[in-house]
Amino acid sequence: MAIIRHHNQTNEITVDLSTAAVISDRVYAGFGYPSLSDMEVTTAMGLPLTYPPFVMSVSKRGLKLDQVVCQPYTVGWFGVQGKREVRLACFYLEGTVNMHARPLEGISVVVDLEKMQISEYFDRVRVPVPKADGTEYRPSTVGATTVNRITVVQPDGPGFKIDGHIIRWANWNFHLGFDVRAGVVISLASIFDVQKQEFRRVLYKAYVSELFVPYMDPTEEWYYKTFFDAGEFGFGLCTLPLEPLRDCPANAVFIDAFYAGQDGKPIRISNALCVFERYAGDVMWRHTEIGIPGEFIREVRPEVTLVVRMVSTVGNYDYIVDWEFKQSGSIEAKVGLSGVLEVKGTAYTHTDQIKEEAFGTLLAENTLGIYHDHFLSYHIDLDIDGEANSFVKNKLVTKRVKDNNSLRKSYWTVEKVTARTESEAKIKVGAEAAELVVVNPNKKTKLGNPIGYRLIPRSPPASSLLSDDDYPQIRGAFTKYDLWVTPYNNSEKWVAGLYADQSRGDHTIATWSERDREIENKDIVLWYTVGFHHVPSQEDFPVMPTLSGGFELRPTNFFEANPVLKTSVPTPVNWPNCTSLHK
Amino acid sequence: MAIIRHHNQTNEITVDLSTAAVISDRVYAGFGYPSLSDMEVTTAMGLPLTYPPFVMSVSKRGLKLDQVVCQPYTVGWFGVQGKREVRLACFYLEGTVNMHARPLEGISVVVDLEKMQISEYFDRVRVPVPKADGTEYRPSTVGATTVNRITVVQPDGPGFKIDGHIIRWANWNFHLGFDVRAGVVISLASIFDVQKQEFRRVLYKAYVSELFVPYMDPTEEWYYKTFFDAGEFGFGLCTLPLEPLRDCPANAVFIDAFYAGQDGKPIRISNALCVFERYAGDVMWRHTEIGIPGEFIREVRPEVTLVVRMVSTVGNYDYIVDWEFKQSGSIEAKVGLSGVLEVKGTAYTHTDQIKEEAFGTLLAENTLGIYHDHFLSYHIDLDIDGEANSFVKNKLVTKRVKDNNSLRKSYWTVEKVTARTESEAKIKVGAEAAELVVVNPNKKTKLGNPIGYRLIPRSPPASSLLSDDDYPQIRGAFTKYDLWVTPYNNSEKWVAGLYADQSRGDHTIATWSERDREIENKDIVLWYTVGFHHVPSQEDFPVMPTLSGGFELRPTNFFEANPVLKTSVPTPVNWPNCTSLHK
Numbered sequence A, B: 001m002a003i004i005r006h007h008n009q010t011n012e013i014t015v016d017l018s019t020a021a022v023i024s025d026r027v028y029a030g031f032g033y034p035s036l037s038d039m040e041v042t043t044a045m046g047l048p049l050t051y052p053p054f055v056m057s058v059s060k061r062g063l064k065l066d067q068v069v070c071q072p073y074t075v076g077w078f079g080v081q082g083k084r085e086v087r088l089a090c091f092y093l094e095g096t097v098n099m100h101a102r103p104l105e106g107i108s109v110v111v112d113l114e115k116m117q118i119s120e121y122f123d124r125v126r127v128p129v130p131k132a133d134g135t136e137y138r139p140s141t142v143g144a145t146t147v148n149r150i151t152v153v154q155p156d157g158p159g160f161k162i163d164g165h166i167i168r169w170a171n172w173n174f175h176l177g178f179d180v181r182a183g184v185v186i187s188l189a190s191i192f193d194v195q196k197q198e199f200r201r202v203l204y205k206a207y208v209s210e211l212f213v214p215y216m217d218p219t220e221e222w223y224y225k226t227f228f229d230a231g232e233f234g235f236g237l238c239t240l241p242l243e244p245l246r247d248c249p250a251n252a253v254f255i256d257a258f259y260a261g262q263d264g265k266p267i268r269i270s271n272a273l274c275v276f277e278r279y280a281g282d283v284m285w286r287h288t289e290i291g292i293p294g295e296f297i298r299e300v301r302p303e304v305t306l307v308v309r310m311v312s313t314v315g316n317y318d319y320i321v322d323w324e325f326k327q328s329g330s331i332e333a334k335v336g337l338s339g340v341l342e343v344k345g346t347a348y349t350h351t352d353q354i355k356e357e358a359f360g361t362l363l364a365e366n367t368l369g370i371y372h373d374h375f376l377s378y379h380i381d382l383d384i385d386g387e388a389n390s391f392v393k394n395k396l397v398t399k400r401v402k403d404n405n406s407l408r409k410s411y412w413t414v415e416k417v418t419a420r421t422e423s424e425a426k427i428k429v430g431a432e433a434a435e436l437v438v439v440n441p442n443k444k445t446k447l448g449n450p451i452g453y454r455l456i457p458r459s460p461p462a463s464s465l466l467s468d469d470d471y472p473q474i475r476g477a478f479t480k481y482d483l484w485v486t487p488y489n490n491s492e493k494w495v496a497g498l499y500a501d502q503s504r505g506d507h508t509i510a511t512w513s514e515r516d517r518e519i520e521n522k523d524i525v526l527w528y529t530v531g532f533h534h535v536p537s538q539e540d541f542p543v544m545p546t547l548s549g550g551f552e553l554r555p556t557n558f559f560e561a562n563p564v565l566k567t568s569v570p571t572p573v574n575w576p577n578c579t580s581l582h583k
Helices: A038-050 A052-060 A229-233 A471-475 A509-515 B038-050 B052-060 B229-233 B471-475 B509-515
Strands: A002-006 A009-016 A021-028 A068-074 A085-092 A107-112 A117-123 A151-153 A160-163 A166-169 A172-179 A183-193 A198-214 A226-228 A253-260 A266-278 A283-289 A297-302 A305-314 A317-326 A331-339 A343-345 A360-364 A367-370 A372-382 A388-400 A410-418 A434-444 A450-457 A483-487 A522-534 A544-556 B002-006 B009-016 B021-028 B068-074 B085-092 B107-112 B117-123 B151-153 B160-163 B166-169 B172-179 B183-193 B198-214 B226-228 B253-260 B266-278 B283-289 B297-302 B305-314 B317-326 B331-339 B343-345 B360-364 B367-370 B372-382 B388-400 B410-418 B434-444 B450-457 B483-487 B522-534 B544-556
Touching (some): A038 A068, A038 A085, A038 A107, A052 A107, A160 A266, A166 A305, A183 A305, A198 A229, A198 A317, A198 A331, A226 A471, A283 B305, A305 B283, A317 B283, A331 A522, A343 A360, A372 A544, A522 A544, B038 B052, B052 B107, B068 B226, B160 B253, B166 B305, B172 B253, B172 B266, B172 B305, B183 B317, B198 B544, B226 B471, B331 B522, B372 B544, B483 B509, B522 B544
Antiparallel strands (some): A002 A009, A009 A021, A068 A085, A085 A107, A151 B151, A166 A172, A198 A372, A253 A266, A266 A305, A283 A297, A331 A544, A360 A367, A388 A410, A388 A434, A434 A450, B009 B021, B068 B085, B198 B226, B266 B305, B283 B297, B305 B317, B372 B522, B388 B410, B388 B434, B388 B522, B434 B450, B483 B522
């Protein structure tokens, strides 16, 4: 299906690619608009520079027009139906390329995207533009502390194969795709079971379904900043070429991605994805045995994994998205946040001057880092050894010992609670001690354990702190819980709705789940949110050291035994420094 | 101070090393015993093999005595004062070296350590010894799946310096020590502040203070298994030589450790520690800027860190302990759990046969993996830019918008709550949205923000599920909260008490903290528990793929700005595979 915005309406056109025929063409009559296109963005950015009131505002501030750059921001929904429009935030370059650090506060420029012209303009208040000093991040202008050179070497080359869209590596194979909205899409991931001598399905499909970034400043120029980066801007559209040897190590292989431009022609993003084997010096498993008299047994297997990476830069922020496959059967999803903070110009130059709420941290003179969240909702359609799965909370519950024969008074045990419907599955993770498991209730190990995979958070869960009745919260209702489980439905791909721009929250997972559908022994989808409450610190300025989060999908009674017991031990690559200091 | 167990009493002898004179010699009269010595362990292990009732028990089971190996287990405290004794658990080798997988259930052997003889013996019940099949983990007997060779190369060699016990690397320096009880000890860690052109103290000292592993089976042969691996067995004493190229990468430097043997002479653990620069292919910070017309700016700094590693194998389990220093100022503590599960022999060969509570997962025929916890308490004596620090919870609280000028209804903001006393500081992490920060209240950044470091869990918190009145919980009371904060006290080093073996919980952090001492603007110590509720799965058998947990200490307004903005970009090391597939 193609979504076309044309003549002030949104057409949903279904095309049969085999016959190149339009099967249906209907006008979408609901709320919300499709994502911005890159051509719209580029055109809208330039409008203020020839708009006399804006030119005057710049001049009144004593700034140079040719050093001003504007960026389109989606406007959200706050109870009133808006036209298809964006607000422009404008920034100042002079002396730096870090324009995000130099906002022109107090100016509001609204662009009507259908007419592609400025429809509203305010110059409400004048605030100092933060200085350029200390904002530069390019190396030509900076000093250096040093670390020695270091690289990864694979004497026999990379160990994975790329067959079209299929990646084959060690005991894994999977389909690697790209979507203009989601970015990287992993699907059809199966792992070879050495014992059964067959590939077994783990994952039907996984991707970032939405990325919601609400800012916590309710004032005029900031209240609306409640962005849906996937649905409004396109997390895939914002994917940019990776830098060899820096974004990905020396043994990486790069893959281009393509999306349809505004004219329908394919646009290439070169080096959009990279694939590499990761060796971080970690241990896959080990044991030293000194308990047997006369013997010293030490077996260690180094951990080598496969990583698929992309980076999406949505304006100021850079999101490093990793999918990591482990030979032990785990899949780890990781996101690294870097880039530049969204800052607000202010008259403050010291915290002592702050007498009323500032909604952020003073990061530099005249520069506030506004509090905000990052909520990445992952669509995780597991197919654990087949389609029909159930979601089980393995609750760890304390038992009192009633038997007087024991000297213990308590212990904990596992109570398995299968979620029958959607309402039984949604949870705030960590509220109780429980393992979160997806099982195939139709299959068991030889010993009789349910075959499953477990979801383990790898960063502190963070659900939304906004009030339930607040507009951005209604639109980003998925953030109310860390985890939701739904039955598979082809029309439910985007957790905050297909038309996210100015959506009213009537097509989010919260509305889908109101039906409270059955999810037991069904093809189910997990929606897990990797969340960050971000209180900026001075270290995040002028560019932010990566902050990471994610989750692990780990086999739990999926295999009959440790699947990497029989891993080969490749001849170690020697290196002259590998000696003891004391020998 | 030396602790000497001699003639049924524990002497605490203080020695002036400069004059080689004994300053004081007092008998410890409280509860609890010192750790086992390695010579005691070795001697006790052998006793059953010449003990006629045991020889008969083995013979009755049709087993070969020369294939039996026993291991000493501490007995805990269950309300009755015991002699200084251990229980032996015995295992069967025949056909495997994985003795832990083949327990001889039903036999209880108690050894009086003072007399070094068997003081109690029961042969209560006969249970099948699990088979040897599938338990072997040495490569000589197994097949293989393959991955290509991969290694780390540093053309100019490692970039750190070892000056005695001081490690200098990039912007960090710290003291690296070793303790027979704690294992690796990091102290005096300071980071060079490029802006201030001086080293600034971050950490006075950090180490694993205790490792508590209670099992969840209240039956006769298992109820007492509630081990304090540091206090009873010695986490340092159980440190074993690392395997070059497998436990640590090719660019690692190894360091020996020493401890005092039973006769007072030094005993060397060769290659006990390794230090290496870690390059996992990750990104320290990055930004791509495409918002400036006509420009494409992409700056990426690869992440290179320094890791200090040790492995302690406490009987069956292997703990991989990492301290990772990041140029961005973070210190990450990580522990990886591998090795062999503590299993229980059983008649069950299929879960269908289990009609009453089994206290574990059926992992193989006749083999139950008993539920248990791992609680590692880290002693973290931060000295953030000086000794006097405060512990602050930056609570994220929802605010309703009262101002009708805003279209927003809510936002969150930060409320800083300084813990005045110990009782105000102890918490279960994750119960509320809050950042956990240690600040120096006497120093601020130029902008006026409090100088601090933040603690971020890197694995799900797990506090104890045992009842408060249960004996092991009284002894391991630190597990009631994930985090405690105490004022520094030289006598408070071991979170479960100095004499952990058969302790009664009268010298744990819970008793220290009853005084509810002031902790504001003091030299304070954080005690953070990295916990795991471990429900064994079949994948953990016969040897367990590493499961990791840990935490990050991250600067938050410690620096005036991103401290790695001015990081050098070493000439990338090229590699022929670094090409796009599509070019």
